[in-house]
Amino acid sequence: MFPVKRFTDFIAQNNLFTPQNKVLAAVSGGMDSVLMVHLLKAAGFNFAIAHCNFQLRGPESAADEAFCQKLAQQMEVGFHVVKFDTQQYAAENKVSIQMAARNLRYRWFEQIAQQHGYTAIALAHHQNDTIETILLNLTRGTGIAGLHGILPQNGMLVRPLLFLNRDEIQAVISENNIAYVEDSSNASTKYARNKIRHEVIPHLKALNPNLEATFENNLQHFRELEQLLELTVANMRQQIMIVKGDEVHIAVRGIQALKPQSLLLYKLLQPYGFNETTIGDILSSLDKHAGRVFESEGYKLVLDRAQYILSPKKKNTLQALLINEADHTIHYGAYRLTLLHDDSALIIKNNPMAVAIDAALLIYPLTVRAWQTSDYFYPLGMKTRKKLSDFFINQKIALHEKAEIPILVNGNGDIIWIGGYRPDDRYKVTNNTKKVTIFELFKL
Incomplete structure (x- = not known):
């Protein structure tokens, strides 16, 4: 017997969808998703089948696609299929094969749903998937949200099989002699989830044969605690966070x-x-x-x-500006920068907003811009270079102030002056200096 009443009761209790809705059922060909579409058919829901061919298992992938297409024909429902070059996507986006497959399928499901008016995307996760997810989250580190497991609904994504565990699904499949395809990769312990499924959960079930039921009770408590926390935080936000x-x-x-x-x-x-x-x-x-x-x-x-x-954060809209030798005044952000050419070897002291530079060393056009993480210079009085990030830390300059500091750069890429703070030792006035260029900053 199909657990049709339990199926429809779970859908109604969690407001997943109604007989009037169009449902897109994600089907891999495995027993979980195959049972899901049999239940959808038996319960009289309006649905179509969607299948992703990730082209990762050669002939097996092609056989899975053919099986799902035949299943849709037998049930007389619509069929959507797509082929992905999953390995290429993973390489281009520098993600794992599993993450690549996840990203590709969910994006495609949403596209198909929008194009054809489906209001729900049904996924065949069950109770054991939830247990595996929680154990994975605990292993990797998680907050309370990681303990609520897989939710029955997340936007358009719905999971109408969460009332069943794996043993129950296998029993229904066997009793009704329902055909399905087996993904050979499910037996591999190469992936973390499979390792938990095949090597961890059997030991836990030896300790507690009713593991799924225990977890389901715990999940209910975790979800209620999460709701309580969210209510508490909402009240706290009103009390101590004043919007201005x-x-x-x-x-x-x-x-x-x-x-x-x-x-x-x-x-x-x-x-x-x-x-x-x-x-x-x-x-x-x-x-x-x-x-x-x-x-x-x-x-x-x-x-x-x-x-x-x-x-x-205010986006840094300051654009780098070029400075030509004939320029006298440049406006950069909140500053006005002036240039004055002098025929004497003048040295400016006790004024961080002005600096005299050996004019013979300047290569025009100069640039005034914001600092970059790779920047370094030779602070006046030092013969070793220093990263600007370290200089800012030593000067105790606040993070949000860094982006506003004018950085004067020579035509060869050398930093000449950290505007308002320190010139570069390589461009200082010496006994050999014949002419200087004086740069002075004015805060607007």
Whole structure:
């Protein structure tokens, strides 16, 4: 007997789709996906079959495709198929074969769904897949979200077989004499998931024969705890994160009052791209002086006395500018740079915003630009070179200020002057200097 009622009850309880919806069923030809389409057919749902041929197993891949096409014909449903050069995609994108296959199939499923009006993409994951996913997440490191396993629904992706375990699927397949194809790669322990499936889970089942049921109960608890955490974080966000324009202000005392501190602060700042390592650094700075800056890919968090200010990073729109010998004034970002040519060997002291350079060493056109990670120079008074990144650290220049500093570059690529901070020793005025060019910065 097909577990049709359990199937339809699970779909209804989780609001996966209705008989009125068009469902795209992802079918590999294995027993899980084959049983899924038999259940969809028995329950009277409107569906079509989609099959991906990753061309990784030669004749086996071709046989799988032919099997799925025949299955669609037997069930009198639509059939979509695609062939991927998975190995080439993996090489070009520098990802594993498994990740390449995952990216390719999900992207294609979404395209087919949009083109043909499918409202759900049905995947044949079951309870044992969830157990394997959780164990993988725990092995690699995970937060609470990694413990909820595979969800019944994630956007258009639905998993209507999560009420069954592998043994139950095998029993239904055997009792009803349903044909399917076996992927030979499933027996290999080369992949981490297969290693867990074949070498770890059998030992766990020896300890607990009802492993799937136990995990299902645990999953329910984990999902409820995750929901509780999200509600707590939402309330905390309203209490301690004050929105002011495009900034968010967070009182230091509000962070100090969080319990558990690290977990809640991570969840509060996670939407802004901050990772757990940075959260630790932020917590270590709570009693430090103002000016500390922490960055994610798109945001910066600045300690400003009794509060942190969170704001989007401003894209560096400063374009490099060329300077010709005849130029007198250049505007760069928030600065005006002036040039003055003098026939004396003048040395400028005690003014970091101006510098005199040996004019004979200049190769025009010069360039003024933002710093780059590979930049280095020879600081005045030193005979060894220093990376600009290290120089900025020594000068205690905040991260968000670095991109605004004008870097004066000679025509041969040498850095002449870190505007407002230090000239390069190679371009200083000496006893042999006949003429100088004076560069001076004015903050606008």
